[in-house]
Amino acid sequence: MSSSKLSEAPTEPGVADQVQAHRDRLFPWVKPYYDSPLVLTEGEGVWIRDENGEAYLDFFAGIVTTSIGHCHPAVVERVRDQVGRLGHTSTLYVTREQIEAAGRLMEIAPEGLVRTAFTNSGTEAIETAVMAARIFTGSSEIVALRHAYSGRSTLATSITAHAPWRPVPTTIAGITHARSPYTFRSPLGPDASDEEQTDFFIQDLVEVIETTTSGRPAALLVEPVQGVGGFIVPPAGYLACAAEVIRSYGGLLIVDEVQTGFGRSGTHWFGCQHSEVIPDIMVMAKGIANGFPVGATMARGEVAEAWDSLSISTYGGNPVSMAATSATLDVMIEEDVPARSQIRGEQVRRALDALGQRYDWIGEVRGMGLMQAMELVEPGSGREPSPARARALLEAARSEKLLVGVGGLKGQVVRMGPSMLISEEETADALARLAAACEVVDRAF
Ligand SMILES: Cc1ncc(COP(=O)(O)O)c(C=O)c1O
Structure with missing residues (x-):
């Protein structure tokens, strides 16, 4: 299923009600990402669709878990x-x-x-x-x-x-x-x-x-x-x-x-x-x-x-x-997933290194294979963690229809780990969305 095919799906009502029901019925620690949480309904490969029929490129794979893509x-x-x-x-x-x-x-x-x-x-x-x-x-x-x-x-x-x-x-x-x-x-x-x-x-x-x-x-x-x-x-x-x-x-x-x-x-x-x-x-x-x-x-x-x-x-x-x-x-x-992970990981790493060169609030780019991260810091502070920027980047990426994760003791690290069957084109697409999200964050602070 391509992203265009995903977005042909009918729009379902009731997202706000479902989010409220989630908040009311589940333990508070079952806490979804985002100010306005995503209600997900379907996935295929690296694509995942929400209740409104919107398609997202899943660059975090349910916490590095859908290792060969949704619904293989x-x-x-x-x-x-x-x-x-x-x-x-x-x-x-x-x-x-x-x-x-x-x-x-x-x-x-x-x-x-x-x-x-x-x-x-x-x-x-x-x-x-x-x-x-x-x-x-x-x-x-x-x-x-x-x-x-x-x-x-x-x-x-x-x-x-x-x-x-x-x-x-x-x-x-x-x-x-x-x-x-x-x-x-x-x-x-x-x-x-x-x-x-x-x-x-x-x-x-x-x-x-x-x-x-x-x-x-x-x-x-x-x-x-x-x-x-x-x-x-x-x-x-x-x-x-x-x-x-x-x-x-x-x-x-x-x-x-x-x-x-x-x-x-x-x-x-x-x-x-x-x-x-x-x-x-x-x-x-x-x-x-x-x-x-x-x-x-x-x-x-x-x-x-x-x-x-x-x-x-x-x-x-x-x-x-x-x-x-x-x-x-x-x-x-x-x-041969380990080899694919290495090659796509290098593609991701090159792009993240370029972002790291560009923005002084990216303190370190690190990772191995297809687990790559950026640790965000307060610019000019040396290594003071910037969880606010990580949260902003998570939200900005979501606006670009890209799902990434956060981590780190203070929530200051943005983490990426998509399906290891992700293609070169899909990876490039994800990285373009990430670059756009970084620009939004850079302007916001
Ligand atoms: C390194 C590591 N060990 C153990 C666990 C626990 O796994 P689970 O959430 O499936 O219980 C996690 C979960 O994130 C993990 O990252």
């Missing part, structure tokens, strides 16, 4: 077929769909990750990973990184290191946080070399382990690129050194690939592969099933096999989600 026909067909045959079994029974999806993951996962547990979200996949590390090591302490986001359960919000995402004071003991390898905000300044930055952040990690844990932590949990934190890319060498450090204290390395996985970071299937690091446990969700609710935790055999107590996930690995997973992974493998 191969996924739709497999899910339709599956839902009409067998929709639910629980984890008490064997299904071909679950075995097949686990097999697909093993084809692309780093070597040695041979067992998988399917759940329904990234949060649950994190819970599974932390439990597995605790059982295997007999230790309960987890070291995470500041600016991390791990989900919305009590455990995951305690690991998450962003005050705005913590609704209650941290209640889970045994979780400590080392510095995020956030070079743009590093005390060393942005001009320090990668080696200097890596040494600094690794020293901090060592100190956190030695001063805030028993010295025998169960695991270090890291995102190869911190997603919600604002696509924070660590200096080269950081992840490999961090893996060495945690293992030297007897802990496991848990890598959270919820945002970076499935080609999103370009060239490789998983973000950790850029550093040639093989995790002991790997966490996946979001792009794994093109929007269907799937979380997956993979682990080394001996780690998974240490967990022999009872556990169940009623919906985890259900046949419909598994059909969506295998269909998505089949398309990704066939289309």
